[in-house]
Amino acid sequence: MIDKGFASIDQAVADIFDGASVMVGGFGTAGMPDELIDALIARNVGELTIISNNAGNGETGLAALIKAGRVRKVICSFPRQADSHHFDARYRAGEIELELVPQGNLAARIQAAGAGLGAIFTPTGxxxxxxxxxxxxxxxxxxxxxxxxxxxxxxxxKAQRADRWGNLVYRKTARNFGPIMAMAAKTAIAQVAEIVPLGSLDPEAIVTPGIFVQRVVQVAPGAAH
Amino acid sequence: MNRLNREQLAARVARDIPEGAYVNLGIGLPTMVANFLPVDREIFLQSENGLLGMGPAPEPGQEDPELINAGKQPVTLLAGGAFFHHADSFAMMRGGHIDICVLGAFQVSTRGDLANWHTGEPGAIPAVGGAMDLAIGAKQTFVMMELLTKQGASKLVERCTYPLTGLACVSRVYTDLAVFDLGPDGATVVEMVDGLTIEKLRELTGLPLALAAPRG
Incomplete structure (x- = not known):
């Protein structure tokens, strides 16, 4: 029986290694997988390359990972925000490299990776x-x-619901980069509010088919929020 | 002369957005245009973070942190609205499906080059977001801005000195003093506030502005 569900969030990120490239979903804090990042911070790996739309907001999620000094490079479209002080400090100290990518090119390049394309020609930029x-x-x-x-x-x-095959549905604008990042990574790990029995997700409404998802882990709804 | 305030400028832009248009309003001043869209027109507001059919801000206490706009402020979804992922969102722009986007600007050139993402100042952390995709993707890109900087320099210029967002992409500029159409032949004044003359406008901008033939 195939079960992509992990009982422990720590186990779900246990093989993320020093120097790994890690896509992090979210637009601001909507869709930010805070609990997965907390588990990653607890693992004490560093020199990470992070691909995400922003470079952390406030004190949680990606901001906390940057604050902990685990990030060597950020590939993103919009790092500078009113509450991106942890990124700002590390960047100004020369401790983080920044590759700035227009948001649509970021999405297209991620999607191209997931779709097996060698490159794209984009008018943007x-x-x-x-x-x-x-x-x-x-x-x-x-x-x-x-x-x-x-x-x-x-x-x-971060998604709303998964089944044990890794099919995903999302919630509102927390969807943002989730579906394309799942396609582009070797190992896609989704934290969800609920793992439901196989067959209970409407196949017409599944947004990310399980083929793109390797691990799902349920986090308590509303945990850490 | 009767310089338009921010609300009047937003209302002026809103007047030109027709029924059925798919519209993206940029962060900041352009967001205000939504408040002035006539309620009897169905207009589809798109937000880059994955929604169409964006509604107004929720009532206090009804905010949902997973229902936000490009400025990361809480919004609502209208009946008939839809969510989608980021690649689809930017396909709507790049693919020419968005009819109108309204953006702010540091500078716009008379041929429609736009500079609105980076001052280029040493030490400034650059951030671009969706500005470059929107600028060149929408069928029509409108800019709304004050015509002059606080120091009195024209933000409509012969050639942008700030780093560019996109080339020859802006078709119309709405300002507190006048409305301009832009194109390969330069800027044409379409409208001026009461009390302003073309001579005075040429003096303020330092540009050889053409005047559009009166309408009607």
Missing amino acids: FGTLLAEGKETRRIDGKDYVLEYPIHADFALI
Whole structure:
């Protein structure tokens, strides 16, 4: 019997290693897998490359991971926010490398990795600082920039419900990067509010099919919030 | 002259958004446009973080931390609204499905280049978010801004000095003093506030502005 459910959140992240690339879902705090990150912080691995839309908000989730000094590089679209002080401090101290990617290119590059594409041509960023030095091509009279996929060893995402095969449904705008990060990582780990019996998720409404998800772990609804 | 305040400017932009339009309103001043959309028009507001059919802010106490807008403020979903993931959200922009986006700006050039993401100041931590995708993706990109900086410099310029967000992407600029159409031939003044003349506007901007033929 296939059961992707993990009884312990610590076990679910037990093989994340020093220097790993880790995608972290969430847009601000919506969809941020706080409990998975807390378990990762407890593991004491470092030198991580984090792929996420932001670079941490406030004191929880990705902000806490950065505060703990575990992150070497952040690939994101919008690091600078009113409450991104832990990133700001590490960045200004020269302790974190930043690769800034326009948000849609971030999504497209993650999706390209999950879809097995070698690269994409995107119009976003053409003629700007963020495309400097990159290959370009004019296609049907329009200019594009060559961008490469972003792969990761792990993805940590938050969904609402899962079954033991790893099928996922999300809640409201907490969905954001979850579905594409699950596709792009070698090991996708989803924390969910509820693991439901196989067959009880409406197959017409499943957002992420279980093929993209390797591990699910249930966290107490409302825990740490 | 009757300079428009922020509410009047938002109301002016709202007037030009037609029934049935799919619209993305940028963070900051553009977000205010939503408050002035006529209630008898069905307009679809898209938010980059994965919703269409975005409604107004919830009543106090009804906020849901998992139902937010691009500015990470709590919002509501209208009946008929939908959620989707980030790749779909940006496909809506890049794929030309969004009819209008409204953005703020540091500078706009008369040919429609936009600078709104980075001051380029040493020590500033750069952040771009969805600005570059929106600017070049929507069918029409509108900018709303005050025409002059606090120091009196025109933000409508011959050539942007701030780092660019997108090239030749802005078609119209709404400001507190005038509305401009932009294109390969430069800026055309479509509308001015009462008491302002084209000569005075040319002086304020330092630009060889054309004046659109009167409508009607």
